[in-house]
Amino acid sequence: MIKIKLVVPRKGYIKHAFERFEEFNRLEEREEHHHEETVEFELEEVVVAADKVAKLELDADVIISRGLMTKLLKEHNEFMPIVDIPVQGIDLIRCLSDCKARFGRKKVAVIGALNMIYGVENLADIVDLPIQSYILEDIEKSASLVDLAASEGCEIVVSGLSTTEYAEAIGLGAAIVETGKESFRQALIEAKRLALVSLREQEKAERYQTILNHAYEGVIAIDLKGQISVFNTAAREILSISEKSLVGHSIYEILQKGKFRDLLLSEGDYREEIVSYQSIQLSVKKVSNFLKGKKVGNMVAFQDVTGIQEMEGKIRKKIHSRGHVAKYTFEDILFRSTEIEKTIETAKRYSEVDSNILIIGETGTGKEIFAQSIHNYSKRRNNPFVAINCAALPEDLLESELFGYAEGAFTGAMKGGKQGFFELAHRGTIFLDEIGEISAKLQSRLLRVLQEREIMRIGDDKIIPVDVRIIAATNKNLIHMVKKGDFREDLYYRLSVLDLHLPPLRERKADIPVLVNAFISKAFPGQSQVMITDAASQKLSEASWEGNVRQLQNFCERLAVLCKGRVVDIYDIEKYLPGVSEERTQPLQQEKEIAAKGSHISERERILQVLKNCHYNKGKAADELGMSRTTLWRKIKEWRIETE
Structure with a gap:
């Protein structure tokens, strides 16, 4: 309801005012019949002598008066809309x-x-x-x-x-x-216009104030005389000021003398200044306010530095609780060889840009460790690192994990839908391991993400922009797969903007002693460690290590258990290197006999034999074969091996 006050020197001074107001409303209602929003108005007559106007207090949205009374009202009501009835x-x-x-x-x-x-x-x-x-x-x-x-x-x-x-x-x-009928009508039209403008301005001011009061930053604005026009809730809380109504007060009364107040009153603009106020440190941005090219005041936005640090800690904990965090850095990569040194140098250069990276390396060469290290060395380090193994999930499940889904997209879909990994990785990095295993359908969807930097959830029609750095990894020859038609050529070139080739362990033998010592120490920290003779160390360096670093790590843990507290010599290496214990000597011999029949034994037969030797324990079999469990699962599926 918008209140209009008709201020006159005598009751009935404007003849038939209320009848004309009702008539005006009826005409206006006809014109506004098709509008979605209607506003109601009420008219009240206020009688006051001209010499009493200065003391008049009015609860109104707009005032109507005439002649000298209008002039007096405007002098004493600076911010109230006042309409003068024209004398035609x-x-x-x-x-x-x-x-x-x-x-x-x-x-x-x-x-x-x-x-x-x-x-x-x-x-x-x-x-x-x-x-x-x-x-x-x-x-x-x-x-x-x-x-x-x-x-x-x-x-x-x-x-x-x-x-x-x-x-x-x-x-x-x-x-x-x-006052004639038309003159009063003109005054009512103008009163309505001003009232609606004032209402919209009030709504805008309320929205503006709500935004300010829910901002994390403290905001203070003053005019050139130091009078406060803005002092939001966060500013009061940060500065420990209990008084709520500060607009109109002088900044000199509210803020203590010091660098913070001086900064607010200064001429220049500042970004990220650190200043002290009482017992707290503030991070302050200060800008000058201009109206039509003329300076009208200053504004500061500030935060408690301690609060920023606490908020950052909470965000980090939240990201970490979701598991979307990179744990490894380049400092965690153990090496002595020039091959790995050059690889790390290349990876660091790649970290400085946002281009897609394709990491190529055999099983167990540390592709995810390099992916995490690249993320932690990049400007995205404080944002999520989301990793997914593309070979570990069926196509439909992998699609929903990557792109998310809308509510009701399929039976069993979560209420409210679910964010996909691309959304979770926004402003961070997504690591797609074993990229060569994804289906043709997912290759097409992934290509669109790479081209458009946007995704669409399953069962939804909304486009969601994403800012993600993509790192993919494979142990397959993708060029060969492209030629065979198993992998999209356009996707391959989108992924391999930057290639990073990880050398297998047999090409970086200088790193084996360093890795062996580290793995044994990690297996039993703080306990008596295994000592290895030079001959035994040499034997380890000569091994082929088809499973690369992962196989070496598994063997070192086995060695630490079986030879704890004594010196390991070459005979121990020869005894335990195949990776079987004494009670499995016969199955091992059978495996050796099979291997002796020729080097061309099929991979399927080898996997099947090791599975049998390990009584179909896939975890142990993966260790024996020097590959990850995921890779073993993929190969079982690929070779259609029946497991018990």
């Missing part, structure tokens, strides 16, 4: 014609505000009356103007209430200009 020519003509009928053809003095009397002499010929105009700027001078008019031969006074009352008191004829 037809209103004056009616009044002057009435004066002629009542008093005869006598000289008329028209006394009033400039907008009322401007050009009134031009009506003299129309009404056939001599007319003299007098500008009334101060109600206290109305009597003197009437006296002046009388001295200049005027016998009739046309003016407002108090002026005409004085004229009648000294024996002059008098008449008040009545």
Whole structure:
């Protein structure tokens, strides 16, 4: 409900005001019939003498008045919309014609505000009356103007209430200009317009204030005199100020003298200044406010440095709790060889850009460790690192994990839907391990993500932009797969903007002693460690290590268990290197006999034999074969090996 107050010097001063207001509303309702939003208005008459206007307090959205009363109201209500009822020519003509009928053809003095009397002499010929105009700027001078008019031969006074009352008191004829129907309608139209503008501005100010009060940063704005125009909730909380209503106060009263206040009052603009206020450290940004090229004040946005650090810690914990964090860095990669040194140098250069990376290496060469290290060395280090093994999940499940799904997308879909890994990795890195295993359908969807940097959840039609750095890894020859038609050529070139080839362990033998010592120490930290002779170490360096670093790590853990607390010599290496214990000597011999039949034994037969030797324990079999469990699962599926 919008309140309109009609301020007049006498009850009923504007004749038929309420009837005209109701008529106006009916006409307006017809025009607004098709609008979705309608606003109700109410009109109330307020009677007040001109000399009491200064003390008048009005609960209104807009005020309507006339003549000198309007001028007085504007002087004492700076921020209130006030509408002046216009005095139209037809209103004056009616009044002057009435004066002629009542008093005869006598000289008329028209006394009033400039907008009322401007050009009134031009009506003299129309009404056939001599007319003299007098500008009334101060109600206290109305009597003197009437006296002046009388001295200049005027016998009739046309003016407002108090002026005409004085004229009648000294024996002059008098008449008040009545407000015509059209004049009042024009005032109502303008009042409605101003009220709606004011309402929209209030709504905008409320939204602005709500945003400010829910911001993490403290915000203070002042004018050039230091008067506060903005002091949000966060600012009060950070500065420990209990008083809630600070707008209109001087900044000198609120803030203690010091660098923070000086910064707010200074001329220049600043970014990320660290200043002290009482016992806290503040990170402050300061800008000058301009209106039409002229400076009108200053604004600061600031945060408690301790609060920033606590918030960062909470974010890190939240990301870590989801498991989307990279644990390894380049410092965690153990090496002595120049091959790995050069590989790390290349990877660090790749970390400095956001281009896609394809890591190529055999099973167990540390592809994910390099992916995590690249992420932690890049500018994305404080954002999520999301890893997924593309060979570990069926196609449909992998698709929903990567892209997410909308509510009701399929039976069993979570209420509200679910974010996919690409969304979870926003502003961070996604690592797609064993990329060569994805289906043709997923290759097409992945290509779109790489091209458009946007995804669409399963069962949804909304496009979601994502800012993700993609690192893919494979132990397959993707070029060969492209030629065979098993892998999209366009996807391959999108993924392999930057290639990183990881050397197998047999090409970095200088690293084996370093790795062996580290793995044995890690197996039993703080306990008596296994000592290895030079001959045994040499034997380890000569081994082929088809499973690379992962196989070496598994063997070292086995060695640490079986040879704990004593020196390991070459005979121990020869005894335990195949990776079987004494109770499996016979199965091992059978495996050796199979291997002796020729080097061309099929991979399927080898996997099947090891599975049998390990009683189909896939974890142990993977260790024996020097490959990850995921790789073993993939090969079982690929070779269609029946497992018990």
